[in-house]
Amino acid sequence: xxxxxxxxxLALAIGLLGVASPAWADFWxxxxxxxxxxxxxxxxxxxxxxxxIKDVLAPEFEKKTGIKVEIETTSWDQMYDxxxxxxxxxxxxxxxxxxxxxxxYAYLARNFLTDITKSLKDMPDLKAPTYDDANFTxxxxxxxxxxxxxxxxxMEAFLKLYLYRKDLFDDPKxxxxxxxxxxxDLKPASTHAExxxxxxxxTQYGKxxxxxxxxxxAQAHTGHPAxxxxxxxxxxxxxxxxxWGIDASKNYAASVAxxxxxxxxxxxxxIKWWLHLRDIAPPESPQSTWTEVGTTFAAGRxxxxxxxxENGAWIQSDATKSKVTxxxxxxxxxxxxxxxxxxxxxxxxxxxxxGGAFGLPITSKNKEAALLFLQFIGQNEVQPDWxxxxxxxxxxxxxxxxxxxEMDAKLGGYYTxxxxxxxxxxxxxxxxxxxxxxxxxxxxxxDILTGKIGPDEGLDAMAAKAEExxxxxxxxx
Amino acid sequence: xxxxxxxxxxxxxxxxxxxxxxxFPFLYVVxxxxxxxxxxxxxxxxIFNWAANYRKLVFDAQFLASLGVxxxxxxxxxxxxxxxxxxxxxxxxxxxxxxxxxxxIHTLPLIMAPIIVGSIWKLxxxxxxxxxxxxxxxxxxxxxxxxxxxxxxxxxxxxxxxxHWTPLVTLTLIAALVSLPSEPFEQAQIDGANKxxxxxHLTLPMIRxxxxxxxxxxxxxxxxxxxxxxxxxxxxxGSATRYVGVHIFREVFPRTNYGYGSAVSVIVLYLTIVICxxxxxxxxxxxxxxxxx
Numbered sequence: 022x023x024x025x026x027x028x029x030x031l032a033l034a035i036g037l038l039g040v041a042s043p044a045w046a047d048f049w050x051x052x053x054x055x056x057x058x059x060x061x062x063x064x065x066x067x068x069x070x071x072x073x074i075k076d077v078l079a080p081e082f083e084k085k086t087g088i089k090v091e092i093e094t095t096s097w098d099q100m101y102d103x104x105x106x107x108x109x110x111x112x113x114x115x116x117x118x119x120x121x122x123x124x125x126y127a128y129l130a131r132n133f134l135t136d137i138t139k140s141l142k143d144m145p146d147l148k149a150p151t152y153d154d155a156n157f158t159x160x161x162x163x164x165x166x167x168x169x170x171x172x173x174x175x176m177e178a179f180l181k182l183y184l185y186r187k188d189l190f191d192d193p194k195x196x197x198x199x200x201x202x203x204x205x206d207l208k209p210a211s212t213h214a215e216x217x218x219x220x221x222x223x224t225q226y227g228k229x230x231x232x233x234x235x236x237x238x239a240q241a242h243t244g245h246p247a248x249x250x251x252x253x254x255x256x257x258x259x260x261x262x263x264x265w266g267i268d269a270s271k272n273y274a275a276s277v278a279x280x281x282x283x284x285x286x287x288x289x290x291x292i293k294w295w296l297h298l299r300d301i302a303p304p305e306s307p308q309s310t311w312t313e314v315g316t317t318f319a320a321g322r323x324x325x326x327x328x329x330x331e332n333g334a335w336i337q338s339d340a341t342k343s344k345v346t347x348x349x350x351x352x353x354x355x356x357x358x359x360x361x362x363x364x365x366x367x368x369x370x371x372x373x374x375x376g377g378a379f380g381l382p383i384t385s386k387n388k389e390a391a392l393l394f395l396q397f398i399g400q401n402e403v404q405p406d407w408x409x410x411x412x413x414x415x416x417x418x419x420x421x422x423x424x425x426x427e428m429d430a431k432l433g434g435y436y437t438x439x440x441x442x443x444x445x446x447x448x449x450x451x452x453x454x455x456x457x458x459x460x461x462x463x464x465x466x467x468d469i470l471t472g473k474i475g476p477d478e479g480l481d482a483m484a485a486k487a488e489e490x491x492x493x494x495x496x497x498x
Numbered sequence: 499x500x501x502x503x504x505x506x507x508x509x510x511x512x513x514x515x516x517x518x519x520x521x522f523p524f525l526y527v528v529x530x531x532x533x534x535x536x537x538x539x540x541x542x543x544x545i546f547n548w549a550a551n552y553r554k555l556v557f558d559a560q561f562l563a564s565l566g567v568x569x570x571x572x573x574x575x576x577x578x579x580x581x582x583x584x585x586x587x588x589x590x591x592x593x594x595x596x597x598x599x600x601x602x603i604h605t606l607p608l609i610m611a612p613i614i615v616g617s618i619w620k621l622x623x624x625x626x627x628x629x630x631x632x633x634x635x636x637x638x639x640x641x642x643x644x645x646x647x648x649x650x651x652x653x654x655x656x657x658x659x660x661x662h663w664t665p666l667v668t669l670t671l672i673a674a675l676v677s678l679p680s681e682p683f684e685q686a687q688i689d690g691a692n693k694x695x696x697x698x699h700l701t702l703p704m705i706r707x708x709x710x711x712x713x714x715x716x717x718x719x720x721x722x723x724x725x726x727x728x729x730x731x732x733x734x735x736g737s738a739t740r741y742v743g744v745h746i747f748r749e750v751f752p753r754t755n756y757g758y759g760s761a762v763s764v765i766v767l768y769l770t771i772v773i774c775x776x777x778x779x780x781x782x783x784x785x786x787x788x789x790x791x
Contacts, residue, residue, distance in 0.1 A: 102751055105754075130538070131542065233626075241645075242734070244732030306645070322626065460749075460752045461753065471648070471738075493539075494538070495540030495541050
């Protein structure tokens with residue numbers, strides 16, 4: 022009898038498992054059933070990670086849930102234009118919008134976004150068993166409010182790193198020439214002085230040998246915000262100028278006179294250093310945004326440079342687009358003495374941690390279905406293939422995946438650097454007025470680049486303009 | 499009475515569309531121009547500020563500079579387009595092998611979106627890959643870099659506009675030239691008029707209405723150029739090609755300065771109307787009065 026009881030219980034358990042397991046495995050079709058036929062609309066910048074969502078994740082999600090997802094990939098400017106207009110006017114065209122790390126503060130200030138953490142708590146039926154906010158790397162913190170609630174599912178994260186041409190740096194002939202000329206060994210620069218020395222050497226070397234080779238890249242467009250960003254987010258921090266030189270704790274001061282650092286000695290040294298590099302960089306540099314810097318490096322026209330990680334990865338691995346695959350080394354940006362220590366102590370940072378998330382506009386008409394999709398793209402399960410197709414990592418578990426480890430080796434340890442050194446970098450400062458201050462000061466910045474105004478007086482004018490704009494906007498009292 | 503009602507009924511859809519997509523947005527822009535409104539300000543609400551935005555723009559050095567370069571751009575672009583357009587129209591009036599083919603080819607830029615035109619010219623003028631800097635460097639030893647030279651950037655935007663819009667002028671003038679009666683020209687030739695006299699005293703006065711209409715259209719278009727310049731130079735180097743359209747775009751979209759941007763838009767519209775009116779008064783009205791007296 023005991024045997025029969027045990028056998029019955031086992032059979033019942035197996036039967037129940039048999040019934041329950043498909044239900045568990047089929048969360049997406051069950052949860053999606055209610056929304057079958059719904060069409061979700063998203064807008065994002067046309068980048069490899071976004072294209073992966075459009076081409077791979079969206080169709081996969083549709084297959085599992087019956088919810089169609091249409092992702093519109095467009096230019097950076099257009100993407101913001103469309104998303105902001107939609108949320109501002111409350112038209113509810115988009116159910117998902119790309120949120121670059123630097124605009125999250127403005128979106129939160131305007132209550133444009135849905136609280137994803139709270140929504141999933143309020144609607145537990147929609148909570149996917151494979152999704153957890155805790156799966157994300159610390160980059161997700163940029164998309165959280167003061168209560169720790171998440172407002173965007175991270176979908177890309179990169180560091181802006183120092184890339185150098187390993188093949189050139191390891192060439193004995195070049196090493197000897199460098200030693201002869203400078204008295205130093207040729208190795209990746211760790212200080213600005215070393216970087217300049219290497220840049221000067223390679224520009225001259227290219228000239229002397231009739232090569233299309235220059236010593237450094239420069240994202241120095243004279244009419245596009247990319248140059249402004251390169252200076253304030255990648256160059257100035259390496260000199261110890263943080264948060265664009267604006268101090269929120271001092272009534273949003275930008276000028277030294279009021280407690281800011283935008284026109285301080287460090288900022289002035291930084292801009293002079295960078296302008297010199299611009300002058301010895303490839304001739305396309307005054308027309309280069311982040312994209313062109315990537316293509317310049319990929320074309321083998323620069324020996325070293327500060328390049329966004331999203332570009333660094335394909336430069337190193339995609340032979341269809343890059344002439345220097347497998348020849349690229351990744352290192353931390355060159356720094357002034359003391360900056361690394363400040364970053365390690367959490368009092369500063371050494372460069373830009375770039376990235377973005379997918380958020381759910383408060384004006385969306387399909388919030389529940391969109392929540393499902395956001396969880397779908399935030400699962401650990403979809404990350405490895407995504408990381409291989411479009412080098413980016415947003416979930417901690419992704420680092421340990423064999424495919425990703427293989428990719429890391431191919432990329433010369435880029436992912437390891439993202440994992441181990443990511444904490445030394447920072448995103449844009451937590452201000453809700455990014456575009457406003459940038460646009461107000463950018464014309465003066467472009468005038469510095471064209472030489473219409475000197476770097477010192479230019480930074481003075483920019484600091485004054487930033488304070489004027491912040492006063493007009495009502496942040497500076 | 500019945501026909502009047504029917505007339506209004508038939509006109510209603512047009513008036514509705516015009517009101518909805520033309521008049522209402524325009525009135526809204528005028529209304530917003532009397533407010534201080536930046537949705538990313540500490541206070542994102544619209545605050546009525548009378549004519550403060552208009553007062554501000556009179557002293558706004560950036561706006562005035564942008565207006566100055568726009569006027570120069572409009573002058574060089576429109577004058578060049580009219581001259582080249584007329585010469586091409588005359589050329590296409592003549593019979594030569596492949597005329598139909600060349601006519602078709604030359605109108606191709608017209609069907610391109612301005613953003614594409616900007617992209618094409620960007621590719622053609624980028625120092626490392628562009629054909630124009632390459633040819634200039636290897637033929638006359640000139641280093642073209644529109645990222646550093648304000649004059650070069652300005653000139654290239656003018657040339658780009660000429661490339662894009664001259665076909666419109668050509669097509670309009672071909673239509674005007676084709677419709678001209680042949681008798682006055684035959685009489686002039688019999689009377690011994692030379693080509694220059696025929697042009698000044700016959701052709702030009704007879705195509706004047708078409709010419710003026712074309713100039714108006716091109717002038718209004720050139721005044722609001724945005725996309726292609728934004729793509730090519732971004733308004734740079736510095737503010738060298740920050741034409742009013744680009745200036746308004748930057749104020750309204752990235753900077754979200756809706757109130758001030760609207761005021762600039764209204765003033766630019768007003769200036770465009772004034773310029774067109776001045777042209778009309780100086781070129782058309784005197785002849786009309788002369789003809790009627």
